[in-house]
Amino acid sequence: DIQMTQSPSSLSASVGDRVTITCRASQSISSYLNWYQQKPGKAPKLLIYAASSLQSGVPSRFSGSGSGTDFTLTISSLQPEDFATYYCQQSYSTPPTFGPGTKVDIK
């Protein structure tokens, strides 16, 4: 199985801050990387697919980049509704695997 890691595991930020989350795969996965947001008590929600494509309806302050083994999710200006846990997920091979998550909370 492909192992996914994320850093940091948690971060504290203020409204308006620029936030960057990093995801690394244990082998090259081309651009087959997706990002999800999960709020407490809620189901995950797709934000970014294929490394950099913004899912319909997702605010443009979210962006994704990277290829190969290293990827980033950036929130350009953190909003109150963005405090959540973010997961990356590789779709290069079966089984699809998720990173351990990055919790973003209020500073």
Place this chain on the structure above:
Amino acid sequence: EVQLVQSGAEVKKPGESLRISCKGSGYSFTSYWISWVRQMPGKGLEWMGRIDPSDSYTNYSPSFQGHVTISADKSISTAYLQWSSLKASDTAMYYCARHIVVVVAAGDNWFDPWGQGTLVTVSS
């Protein structure tokens, strides 16, 4: 609106059987796979397996193969996840998700949307 609606929370004893459901609406149910994902309390997301509702072909993670069964009834746009003998370690939230596949042989696939989740508690 594309929606997946899951069955309600369950409380079971070890050794009991269980089937939970996931009903799709707002799209052609047979055009997309359905995947199941486990989230243990306070933990991350684990893919369990998937089904193609058009032909009921299934694919399981090695971690879950033999312990759960995924099935679907396309006549009622519903997918199922079932256990024949639950363990306390099966206590978790279980999500179904529409598994969008652009190219089957490549990696262009992702999960969207997700059901609201079904909490399964197994305790004696």
